[in-house]
Every structure is written in C-alpha cells, then in structure tokens.
Amino acid sequence: MSLLDSLPERVHVVEMLPRDGFQRLDEFVPTDEKVEIIDALSETGVDEIEISSFTHPKAVPTLRDADEVAKRITRRDGVTYRALVPNLRGMERAVEAEVDKVNALVTVSETYTRKNQNRTREEVLAEMDDIVDLAHDHGIEVEAGMGTSFYCPYEGAIDPAETLAVVDSVVDSGVDEVTLATTMGLANPVEITERFTAAFDAHPGLDMGLHLHDTNGMSLANTLAAMAVGVDRFDASVCGLGGGVVLPGDMSGVGNTPTEDLVQMLERMGVGHGVDFGRIEAAAHDVSDRLGLGLTSHVLAGGTVEGVLDTVAADQEVD
Amino acid sequence: MSLLDSLPERVHVVEMLPRDGFQRLDEFVPTDEKVEIIDALSETGVDEIEISSFTHPKAVPTLRDADEVAKRITRRDGVTYRALVPNLRGMERAVEAEVDKVNALVTVSETYTRKNQNRTREEVLAEMDDIVDLAHDHGIEVEAGMGTSFYCPYEGAIDPAETLAVVDSVVDSGVDEVTLATTMGLANPVEITERFTAAFDAHPGLDMGLHLHDTNGMSLANTLAAMAVGVDRFDASVCGLGGGVVLPGDMSGVGNTPTEDLVQMLERMGVGHGVDFGRIEAAAHDVSDRLGLGLTSHVLAGGTVEGVLDTVAADQEVD
Numbered sequence: 228m229s230l231l232d233s234l235p236e237r238v239h240v241v242e243m244l245p246r247d248g249f250q251r252l253d254e255f256v257p258t259d260e261k262v263e264i265i266d267a268l269s270e271t272g273v274d275e276i277e278i279s280s281f282t283h284p285k286a287v288p289t290l291r292d293a294d295e296v297a298k299r300i301t302r303r304d305g306v307t308y309r310a311l312v313p314n315l316r317g318m319e320r321a322v323e324a325e326v327d328k329v330n331a332l333v334t335v336s337e338t339y340t341r342k343n344q345n346r347t348r349e350e351v352l353a354e355m356d357d358i359v360d361l362a363h364d365h366g367i368e369v370e371a372g373m374g375t376s377f378y379c380p381y382e383g384a385i386d387p388a389e390t391l392a393v394v395d396s397v398v399d400s401g402v403d404e405v406t407l408a409t410t411m412g413l414a415n416p417v418e419i420t421e422r423f424t425a426a427f428d429a430h431p432g433l434d435m436g437l438h439l440h441d442t443n444g445m446s447l448a449n450t451l452a453a454m455a456v457g458v459d460r461f462d463a464s465v466c467g468l469g470g471g472v473v474l475p476g477d478m479s480g481v482g483n484t485p486t487e488d489l490v491q492m493l494e495r496m497g498v499g500h501g502v503d504f505g506r507i508e509a510a511a512h513d514v515s516d517r518l519g520l521g522l523t524s525h526v527l528a529g530g531t532v533e534g535v536l537d538t539v540a541a542d543q544e545v546d
Numbered sequence: 547m548s549l550l551d552s553l554p555e556r557v558h559v560v561e562m563l564p565r566d567g568f569q570r571l572d573e574f575v576p577t578d579e580k581v582e583i584i585d586a587l588s589e590t591g592v593d594e595i596e597i598s599s600f601t602h603p604k605a606v607p608t609l610r611d612a613d614e615v616a617k618r619i620t621r622r623d624g625v626t627y628r629a630l631v632p633n634l635r636g637m638e639r640a641v642e643a644e645v646d647k648v649n650a651l652v653t654v655s656e657t658y659t660r661k662n663q664n665r666t667r668e669e670v671l672a673e674m675d676d677i678v679d680l681a682h683d684h685g686i687e688v689e690a691g692m693g694t695s696f697y698c699p700y701e702g703a704i705d706p707a708e709t710l711a712v713v714d715s716v717v718d719s720g721v722d723e724v725t726l727a728t729t730m731g732l733a734n735p736v737e738i739t740e741r742f743t744a745a746f747d748a749h750p751g752l753d754m755g756l757h758l759h760d761t762n763g764m765s766l767a768n769t770l771a772a773m774a775v776g777v778d779r780f781d782a783s784v785c786g787l788g789g790g791v792v793l794p795g796d797m798s799g800v801g802n803t804p805t806e807d808l809v810q811m812l813e814r815m816g817v818g819h820g821v822d823f824g825r826i827e828a829a830a831h832d833v834s835d836r837l838g839l840g841l842t843s844h845v846l847a848g849g850t851v852e853g854v855l856d857t858v859a860a861d862q863e864v865d
Binding site: 229230231233378380381383384411412413415416417418420421424441442443444445447448450451452455456488491492495496497524525526530531532535536539 | 548549550552697699700702703730731732734735736737739740743760761762763764766767769770771774775807810811814815816843844845849850851854855858
C-alpha cells in the first residue's frame with residue numbers, strides 16, 4: 228500500500244502572512260499596505276486568511292492595527308477571514324470585527340504559555356469555554372491553534388500525552404477545529420503521524436489542521452505524512468515569513484512553510500487545493516519585493532518546472 | 547494505514563559530494579584536499595561514497611584526478627567506494643582503480659544524453675552489457691544511475707514509459723541495482739511513488755535507489771514517499787553541493803539534497819541508517835568552511851533540536 232491510497236482529494240490552504248509574518252517583522256507595516264496585501268491574497272484562491280491578532284497592542288505592536296485591518300479589507304465570498312485571539316478580551320474584539328473564524332491560541336508548553344500569554348496553561352484552557360460560547364453566539368467558528376504541540380524552545384521535546392491532553396480539553400470546550408502547530412519547525416513525519424493518529428483515535432471525525440514551520444526542512448514531508456492520516460488543512464505563509472513573538476535569540480530560521488512551496492507540491496501531486504498557483508507565486512514575488520525579503524522559498528528562487536525550463540530557454544538563446 | 551507501517555528498518559546513505567559536488571564547482575579542488583575530505587567522510591558511517599567520475603578529463607576537468615583520488619584515499623572496511631562511469635572506457639579505468647562499485651550512467655532523456663555523453667541513448671544502453679560483464683569479471687558491483695528519470699532541462703517532463711523502458715533495458719543487461727535520479731530536482735511524491743511502483747511491479751525484488759536533488763524543496767517528502775514503496779538507498783551530498791555538468795544557465799538552485807538534512811530526518815524518524823549524525827554534521831561544517839559555501843542546509847543553519855535549544859540557552863544567559 229502506498230501513500231497515494233490515503234491522500235485527501237481536497238485540502239484547505241490557510242494563508243498566515245498577515246499575522247504570523249507581520250508579527251515577526253521589526254518594522255510596522257502600514258495599515259494601507261497590509262490591507263492591499265490581504266486583498267491581493269484574497270484573490271489567490273486560498274480558503275482562509277489569518278488577517279491579524281487581537282492581542283494587546285503592547286504585546287505585539289506590529290499588529291496593533293488589527294481592528295482597523297479587519298474593517299478595511301475587502302471580504303471576498305468563499306474566503307474565510309480569521310484572526311488569532313489569545314484570550315476572551317481578544318475574542319470580544321473579534322466579535323466587533325466580524326471575522327468568520329478565530330484561531331484561539333493555546334500552547335502546550337507551560338513555559339512558553341507563561342512567556343507568551345503571561346498565564347498558566349490551565350488558565351488559558353479554562354477560558355476556552357467562554358471564548359467558544361461567545362464566538363458561537365455570533366456565528367463565528369473556533370479553531371484551537373495549539374502552539375508548541377511538538378517542541379518548545381524552552382522545554383525541548385513535548386510529551387505526546389501533554390499534546391493529547393490539550394486536544395481533549397479544547398474538544399471538551401466545543402471548538403470546531405483543532406490545529407497542531409510545529410511552532411519550532413522541528414517536528415518529523417513520525418511525530419506528525421503519531422500525534423494526529425492519537426488525536427483522531429480519541430476523537431473520531433475531528434476536523435484537524437497542521438500549522439507548518441520549516442526549521443528542519445521536513446515540513447513538506449510532514450505535510451505528506453499528515454495528509455496520509457487524514458489532515459486536510461494546512462497553515463503556511465507566503466515567502467515563508469513568520470515565527471512566534473517570544474522565540475529567543477536569533478531564530479530567524481524558524482520561518483513558516485512558504486505557501487507557494489506548499490501549493491506547488493499539492494498542485495504537482497494532483498491534490499485539490501483551490502489556489503491559483505500563478506497568483507500565489509505572483510503574490511509571493513510582490514510581498515518579497517515590498518518587504519525586501521529576497522528569494523526565501525524554492526518557488527521564489529525559480530524552483531518550478533516552468534522556472535527551470537524558462538532558464539534553459541533563455542540560456543539557449545544566448546548560446 | 548499510515549506511512550509508518552511501510553517504512554524500511556534500515557536504509558543506505560550514499561555520499562555524493564566527491565563526484566556530484568566537486569564536478570559542480572568552477573574551481574579544481576586539489577587532490578590532497580579531495581582525499582582528506584573523502585577520508586573524513588569515510589568516518590561518518592555512510593555506507594557508500596561516490597569518489598569521482600571516470601569520465602574524459604576534458605569533459606569534467608574538475609574531476610580529472612579520479613584515478614589519483616582512487617589510489618590515495620584510505621579504504622575503510624564496511625564502506626563501499628564507487629565511481630561514476632559514463633562508458634566502457636570509464637569502466638576500464640574503474641577496474642584499474644579497484645573501486646567496489648560503479649554508477650553506470652544512463653540518462654532517460656535523449657537530448658540530455660546527446661549533450662552529456664555525445665551519444666544516443668540506444669548507444670549508451672547497448673554498451674551496458676559490456677560494462678556489466680567487465681565489472682562482474684572483477685568483482686565490481688554495477689548500479690545503473692538513471693539521470694533525468696523524471697524531468698529534463700531540455701525536454702521537460704519525461705514520459706514514465708520511457709523511464710520504465712530504460713529500467714527494463716539495464717535490468718536485462720544484468721546490473722545489480724537501479725537508481726532513479728531527480729536530476730532537475732523537480733519530481734514530486736506522486737511521481738516518485740508511481741515510477742518506483744511501476745519498476746518494482748515489472749521487476750519484483752529489484753534493488754532500487756533514489757538520487758536526490760532539491761530544486762523544488764520536495765526532496766525529503768520524496769524520500770518519505772520512496773521509503774513507503776520499498777526504496778532503501780538514497781544519494782545525497784553534504785552541504786547540498788552538486789548538479790549536472792550540462793545543466794544550462796544559472797542553475798545554482800539545482801543542488802543535491804544535503805546529506806546532513808537527510809540523515810537528520812532518518813535519525814529523528816527512527817529509520818536505521820548507520821551514520822553518526824554528529825560526524826556528518828561536523829563534516830558538513832568542515833566542507834562548508836573549506837569551500838566557502840555558507841549555510842546551505844537546514845542543519846548547517848542550526849535547524850536541529852540541539853541547535854535550537856543551544857540558541858535559546860545562549861540567549862537566556864544574555865538576558
């Protein structure tokens with residue numbers, strides 16, 4: 228039996244740049260430019276866009292314009308606009324902003340939770356019921372975004388039992404979806420397979436996603452492993468820009484998986500995804516140019532069938 | 547059923563730097579330095595090393611010292627020393643050099659074959675019987691290394707029927723192993739699965755390997771897909787240095803998969819490989835320093851669990 232027998236027909240691609248990417252930059256991207264970029268991303272065919280984070284402006288100053296961004300973007304039919312909410316106060320702002328969905332953050336690592344949210348994990352989980360109730364009262368979907376589901380920069384490897392305990396807790400709170408995040412980009416395909424399998428075994432039919440970072444270069448292999456066990460939603464960021472705000476030291480390598488690289492793999496494999504590859508490639512070039520990022524993905528560097536053949540053709544004209 | 551049910555217990559890692567890497571450089575690496583690097587690689591635990599290419603010195607001047615390299619390296623027990631041979635003349639030199647194994651090159655693409663070997667594919671395949679006979683007369687194993695098994699820089703996508711036809715031909719010639727090469731680094735996990743499955747179906751029990759390039763970033767996903775259908779030998783190059791000598795234009799992105807990234811994935815997944823990860827990591831840093839390559843792999847850039855935790859610890863001391 229091969230991999231191909233268990234691939235999903237269609238997966239959902241979630242664009243994280245406006246939250247995971249912009250939060251990682253030192254510079255504040257002007258609201259006008261954020262809106263332009265999000266509106267362009269809305270035209271690429273991605274199913275969801277995480278537009279910002281309703282966190283305290285002092286905690287993540289680069290996303291202090293979250294409410295304004297939510298107000299000014301053009302909502303395109305068929306695209307789910309979601310935002311990160313770290314607590315009930317954030318959920319209240321999300322209601323005001325009329326997003327379609329929230330990414331309710333909980334991190335499995337106790338140490339990371341204290342540093343990132345200044346609370347215990349128990350306190351964060353205890354608030355989840357109220358977040359879900361408030362969201363559902365307003366027709367907003369809730370995804371529990373589980374940071375440090377595999378590795379923590381402070382605690383190292385996370386015990387799978389801890390990850391499953393948090394899945395159990397958020398499912399009890401009534402969330403609609405659960406996403407395991409490789410916050411450190413250090414997970415491998417066996418860990419991906421085992422943790423998702425454990426979650427599906429405990430909660431058959433649970434709607435699960437994978438939030439991808441690529442520190443170790445295994446994120447597309449992890450995508451493959453996840454699809455093979457039934458995961459059909461993947462968070463990525465154009466140009467691979469992204470990373471947690473409390474990552475220590477020079478963690479510039481902890482980027483997200485580039486959306487254009489993820490989409491290229493899905494496209495070439497024949498897995499449905501709804502994205503127009505040419506448009507996401509163009510969006511990546513545009514974002515790279517605007518933010519001066521350079522060639523931070525394989526697609527940006529010309530690593531596509533068309534890119535390679537174009538290079539060949541240009542070379543042969545010179546010969 | 548998940549991926550994990552079909553993973554091999556143990557795979558073979560083949561180090562390609564001395565051939566695929568050194569041929570790609572503009573500068574000639576002095577023979578002394580080549581010998582030092584190969585001897586260091588012999589201590590890492592890799593099963594095989596492709597030490598050079600017995601091609602015409604004018605065709606690949608950077609490997610013109612192949613005979614000398616073969617003579618001067620220290621042969622370590624348990625390591626298979628192999629060399630590329632593009633034709634019968636190369637095979638004769640390989641016999642003189644007393645290598646353990648040869649990588650008998652054939653490229654599926656007719657256009658690439660003409661440019662690279664200045665012959666038709668039929669001519670190359672016709673010579674394979676004599677190469678195998680000569681090799682076996684001297685107790686030398688023969689692997690058919692099938693370049694452009696998926697994509698060609700001149701012809702684009704290669705018809706799977708063409709790839710299978712070449713497999714059939716080299717098996718008829720009596721080769722011991724067959725390796726499909728993603729020369730352009732553009733293959734995806736579905737193509738990997740399908741072409742190996744077709745070859746195994748036609749030749750049950752055939753010993754097959756995958757030669758990895760990473761232009762599209764899918765090479766570790768391809769490794770996973772290949773392992774899932776029974777491939778247990780993988781060609782990689784420390785620092786990812788490598789690429790065909792007749793690749794056109796600025797194809798600097800067509801690197802091999804870095805051995806250290808491949809080994810890290812196998813190690814973290816618990817797939818046996820025989821390599822000492824610390825030693826291959828050190829070898830990669832050494833080669834990168836000697837050749838001034840920079841941080842060309844995820845491992846070199848610190849993308850390991852230990853690398854990340856070390857960065858954190860250093861940062862916390864500063865706090």
